[in-house]
Amino acid sequence: SGEHFIVHTGREIAFCLEGQLIYTIENQDYFLDPGDSLSFEAHLPHRWRNIGHVSSRSLLVFCPSDDQDRPAEHHFESDP
Numbered sequence: 246s247g248e249h250f251i252v253h254t255g256r257e258i259a260f261c262l263e264g265q266l267i268y269t270i271e272n273q274d275y276f277l278d279p280g281d282s283l284s285f286e287a288h289l290p291h292r293w294r295n296i297g298h299v300s301s302r303s304l305l306v307f308c309p310s311d312d313q314d315r316p317a318e319h320h321f322e323s324d325p
Contacts, residue, residue, distance in 0.1 A: 258306040271280065
């Protein structure tokens with residue numbers, strides 16, 4: 246997701262499909278292997294990165310609490 250922390254409304258769910266990920270939420274690290282999942286309040290500063298030697302794939306579910314919020318834009322914009 247990059248070096249900057251992301252913040253948006255609602256909840257976020259991450260499910261690791263392949264590879265290994267590390268999610269950092271409020272400076273607490275959570276390691277995800279295939280089959281692991283994580284659910285958290287998205288207003289907490291968060292980011293993730295691949296920590297393995299192969300590409301990783303994950304499923305991200307955004308549940309914004311504000312109809313105007315666009316969490317995918319925060320996560321996947323090319324230049325913050």
